[in-house]
Amino acid sequence: MAQLYVSPVAYQSHMVIVHPDKLGQSLILRMPEFITMADGSRRGHPANIVWDEVQTRSELQYRWDEPDHVKRQWSLDLSGQAEAGDDELSFQVTMHNIGDQPLDRGAHLFCLQAGAHQDFQDYDGERTFVRLADRWASVNEMVGGVFEEHRMTGFQSQRDGVIGNIMAKVSSGSEWVLGIAINQDGGVSSNHQIWPSCIHANPKWPLLSPDEQEVVRGKVYFFQGGLDELYDRYRRDFAEG
Numbered sequence: 354m355a356q357l358y359v360s361p362v363a364y365q366s367h368m369v370i371v372h373p374d375k376l377g378q379s380l381i382l383r384m385p386e387f388i389t390m391a392d393g394s395r396r397g398h399p400a401n402i403v404w405d406e407v408q409t410r411s412e413l414q415y416r417w418d419e420p421d422h423v424k425r426q427w428s429l430d431l432s433g434q435a436e437a438g439d440d441e442l443s444f445q446v447t448m449h450n451i452g453d454q455p456l457d458r459g460a461h462l463f464c465l466q467a468g469a470h471q472d473f474q475d476y477d478g479e480r481t482f483v484r485l486a487d488r489w490a491s492v493n494e495m496v497g498g499v500f501e502e503h504r505m506t507g508f509q510s511q512r513d514g515v516i517g518n519i520m521a522k523v524s525s526g527s528e529w530v531l532g533i534a535i536n537q538d539g540g541v542s543s544n545h546q547i548w549p550s551c552i553h554a555n556p557k558w559p560l561l562s563p564d565e566q567e568v569v570r571g572k573v574y575f576f577q578g579g580l581d582e583l584y585d586r587y588r589r590d591f592a593e594g
Contacts, residue, residue: 354439361404372575381466384433384446389458391428411437428452429459440576449566457560465533468548472524478545480523483508484516489580507542519587520552532583535571
C-alpha cells in the first residue's frame with residue numbers, strides 16, 4: 354500500500370490526488386463539480402472556495418466563501434473535507450439549505466478526472482465499469498458500443514440495473530484500478546473524451562427543510578489490483594454498513 358497525497362486547487366472545490374508511484378500523473382477530484390439552483394433554472398461551478406490544510410499533504414477542508422446574498426440565490430451553503438490514506442481518499446460534502454423552501458438539489462456530480470493518466474484514458478469505454486447485481490459490466494457493453502458525439506454516459510439503479518453509487522476504471526495493462534463511490538444511490542456517469550476521462554458518483558439528496566443539512570460521504574480508490582478487490586473494499590466501506 355502507498356499513502357496518497359492531496360493538495361487543493363485555488364478558489365475551486367477541486368483537489369489534486371497523487372499516488373507516489375504515479376508522479377506527474379495527477380487525478381482531480383471535484384467535490385462537487387456543479388451546483389444547481391433550487392428551481393433548476395441555473396447551474397454553475399462554486400467559486401470563492403477557501404481551503405485549509407489540516408494535515409500537510411493528507412487532510413484538507415474547505416468552506417464556500419461567497420457573500421450571504423449569493424448563497425441565498427442558490428438557497429444553499431457548502432463545506433467539505435478530505436483525508437488521504439493508503440491507496441484511498443475519504444471525502445465528505447455538507448449541503449445546508451439556507452432558503453425558505455424545501456430543497457432536494459444543489460451540489461451534484463462528484464467528478465474524478467483521470468485524463469492526465471494515459472493508461473486510464475478510455476475513449477471506447479472498454480475499461481470503465483459499472484457494477485450490476487452479480488458482476489462488473491463495461492460502459493461499452495452498457496451502451497452497446499454506441500456513444501453520443503459528446504461521449505458522456507449515465508446510469509441509474511432503477512432504469513439500468515446498476516448499483517448506483519460506484520464506478521471504476523482499470524489501467525490499460527489491467528494492473529491498476531481506480532474507483533469512486535458515495536453513500537447515496539443517485540447514479541453514476543462518465544465522460545470518455547481523452548480529456549477529462551472522468552467518472553462520476555451523483556448523489557440523490559433527500560428533501561431538506563429550511564435550515565436542515567445533509568452530508569454525502571465518499572471514497573476514491575487508487576491501487577494496484579483488480580475490480581474484485583475494489584468491490585470487496587467498497588462493500589466493507591459502504592454496502593455492509
